Amino acid sequence: MVKLFLENLDKFEGKKIKVFACGPTPMLKALQAVLLEHNIDGEISTECAMACGFGICQGCPIEDKNNSSKYLLVCKDGPVFNIKDVIL
Numbered sequence: 001m002v003k004l005f006l007e008n009l010d011k012f013e014g015k016k017i018k019v020f021a022c023g024p025t026p027m028l029k030a031l032q033a034v035l036l037e038h039n040i041d042g043e044i045s046t047e048c049a050m051a052c053g054f055g056i057c058q059g060c061p062i063e064d065k066n067n068s069s070k071y072l073l074v075c076k077d078g079p080v081f082n083i084k085d086v087i088l
């Protein structure tokens with residue numbers, strides 16, 4: 001998917017685009033790298049094993065890119081995050 005996106009990236013040159021994606025974390029991580037490199041905005045729907053599903057067990061953390069000492073919770077703060085806000 002990321003390879004296909006890169007192959008067609010020139011079609012969007014000069015246009016403001018935003019990418020919405022879901023899928024396995026390694027793919028989202030690769031997509032995140034490409035989007036950040038090309039300064040393209042995006043939203044990703046993350047997947048995570050959850051226990052409680054409402055923010056009590058702290059079992060679904062994802063690193064907060066804007067605050068290195070803080071984690072976001074996929075169940076409570078997400079599961080959709082801006083590509084610039086999380087470290088996959």
Ligand code: FES
Nearest residue numbers: 051053055058075
């Ligand atoms: S599943 Fe329990 S805090 Fe997210």
